[in-house]
Amino acid sequence: MTEGPTARLHAIRIERKFKGDVLQDIFVRSKKLHVDARCLINKKLKKATSFGKNILLYFNDYLIRMHLMMYGSIRFEKEYSKPFSRVRLTLFFAKDNLIVYNAPIIEIGKAEEIENILYSSYGIDPLTNWDKNRLRKMILGERERKIGDLLLDQHIFNGIGNILRNEILFRAMINPERKVKELSDEEIERLMENTRYLCKKFLELKLKGKGIKPILLIYNQKICKRCGGNIIFYRQEPNGRKTFYCPSCQK
Numbered sequence: 001m002t003e004g005p006t007a008r009l010h011a012i013r014i015e016r017k018f019k020g021d022v023l024q025d026i027f028v029r030s031k032k033l034h035v036d037a038r039c040l041i042n043k044k045l046k047k048a049t050s051f052g053k054n055i056l057l058y059f060n061d062y063l064i065r066m067h068l069m070m071y072g073s074i075r076f077e078k079e080y081s082k083p084f085s086r087v088r089l090t091l092f093f094a095k096d097n098l099i100v101y102n103a104p105i106i107e108i109g110k111a112e113e114i115e116n117i118l119y120s121s122y123g124i125d126p127l128t129n130w131d132k133n134r135l136r137k138m139i140l141g142e143r144e145r146k147i148g149d150l151l152l153d154q155h156i157f158n159g160i161g162n163i164l165r166n167e168i169l170f171r172a173m174i175n176p177e178r179k180v181k182e183l184s185d186e187e188i189e190r191l192m193e194n195t196r197y198l199c200k201k202f203l204e205l206k207l208k209g210k211g212i213k214p215i216l217l218i219y220n221q222k223i224c225k226r227c228g229g230n231i232i233f234y235r236q237e238p239n240g241r242k243t244f245y246c247p248s249c250q251k
């Protein structure tokens, strides 16, 4: 599963490997092509980055946006290691190829146009456009929603996935079922601080090639690491996602 920091990790790896390299050829299977993909041939990869769970590759004024969702994967390889029917994108470079399998979203177009859509439809990414005041306003604008559900809304918490959501709520000591209107200023502050902290920590661990186990205090756990009590597991409505919380620590 891709969370924002995983998307950033992919971008960092792509940049380390191919930045400055000239695209020799391209193969793409997608309905979201706003320009002829061959426009990118002979252009250099200028930058690779992420915005929320989107991975962005810049070739001069053109942009490739990818979203891996649950099943997409990116490999650097000269030969296809998976069936060709699963290939969504191949970028051919001199030293190696970048191949994307199964990704549901591959969009290619003018960088400015895709950026405009992205920045107006996605919320705050703690790794990109962190702005606590704006985030606070966006949260407070959703008074009737459960905080556990709001954390998955990419229009507000851009890049937060299910693991981070559970860990943020545990550290902020907030029950996922509470509505925004019931939260104190201090709780919202704790929530925002932990959102940023955990995204950075997640990326840091991934960059070191380590698993994210050190930050898992509640996700997939049975006993609370803080109080020793039993952790409750259920699927929260309306999102239906795996939810873990400690009834003693999270009020």
Ligand SMILES: [Zn+2]
Pocket: 224, 225, 226, 227, 228, 229, 246, 247, 248, 249, 250
């Ligand atoms: Zn506890």
